[in-house]
Amino acid sequence: MANFEWYRSFVSIYKHSSVTEAAKTRIMTQPAMSQHLASLEAEVGEPLFTRTARKMIPTERGKELYTQLAPLVESLEEATLSFRAAASPTLPIVKIATAPEIFRERITPVLRDFHMRIYASYGVASHIFDLLIEDKVDLIVTSQKFTVPGVEYVHYLEEEFVVVSPYDFIEPEIESPKQLEEWLAAQPWLSYGLELPIIRRFWRENFQRRPQMKPEHILPDLHIILSAIEQGAGVSLLPTYMLSNALQGNKVKIICKSLKVTNDLYLAYQMKNRNMPNVRMMVEALKIPEN
Structure with missing residues (x-):
């Protein structure tokens, strides 16, 4: 029978396209992470990734399994975070990047209403988009829509x-x-x-x-x-x-x-992270009506 930790490791590898990065995120050793993946692949009966020198590429079966598992795993993790939050003052961390004037004028006034810890980065559209693609931030506010697969845009304001x-x-x-x-x-x-x-x-x-x-x-x-x-x-x-x-x-x-x-501004995030609790929380928080 598959272990829940195998599922968590699989979802993490899928998001990071790397066993090494996934292991760092889950605070595990690389061999332990690899063992989780090998055990799950043995349970499924076929490979879930194609290994290359630079990254892990999901197979069709891997994509199908991720679509089924990601919302469930993230829901359980969100529930776990909620339980912890009730007993601990620690808040979830959200990493956001945008132009400094947008953060100052649009986000700072409602910052006190966010039930999360914000790590902010600033820069022009191309720079913050690179931060998003490199998984250095969870969400960006941008005026440019780059035609790169795997990124979802939500209209923010005009x-x-x-x-x-x-x-x-x-x-x-x-x-x-x-x-x-x-x-x-x-x-x-x-x-x-x-x-x-x-x-x-x-x-x-x-x-x-x-x-x-x-x-x-x-x-x-x-x-x-x-x-x-x-x-x-x-x-x-x-x-x-x-x-x-x-x-x-x-x-x-x-x-x-x-x-x-x-000029239109958009909230953008990687589609693989669309169900992450922190991303969903930030998108919802930024939907606060304008005065």
Whole structure:
């Protein structure tokens, strides 16, 4: 008869594609983990993985068995965590990565409502996606959907970006779209990156062409860009949700109010982890309605 620990080891090997990494996760020796897998394969009567030099590749039978076992194993582990939580102050750990401004503006205000311990990492979309693929984080909040198999995206929220300038900035009265574009392009722009992220889309959607300008400064943090605008360094596109204090304090203002662009944010996680209690808990926690 199969042992429950064999199932736990099998699910762990499947998730990590490695006996060594699975053993580290379960705090076991590699030989013990290999023995669990060998015992389960003997019970099933056929191989569950194809061994290669770099990773363990599940067979069709292995995929079928994982689909059946993973929810059951994770439910039992979740129940075990619940029992432990009742007797211990230790909370489950969730590793999340996103851009610093998203964490500060969208997650920090509701952090006290999370019944879990958060380990946060920050970076641009490509960097945090690599962290997800390498199993260094459980969940990311990203504006880019990478076409990589095994990753699931859930829509999180829609950002609205507007043109922000210093408060004492003088905006001329311009009616012609062409003249408005030329005037905007001539301003000192602050950008998140050399490739003009979000600015390019703003230009395409509002002027039907690529922006013809070079940014004055490259500042890869939207809060730093906002601070620079407050000091008169230039103009930029910023999400409305981070402007409240600066607008109320007359530190900046929104110009060209008829022009804006939206941007979708997604929660992303590896599909093999979709039933992990910590991932499910975090996704649910981030569904808190906006004020």
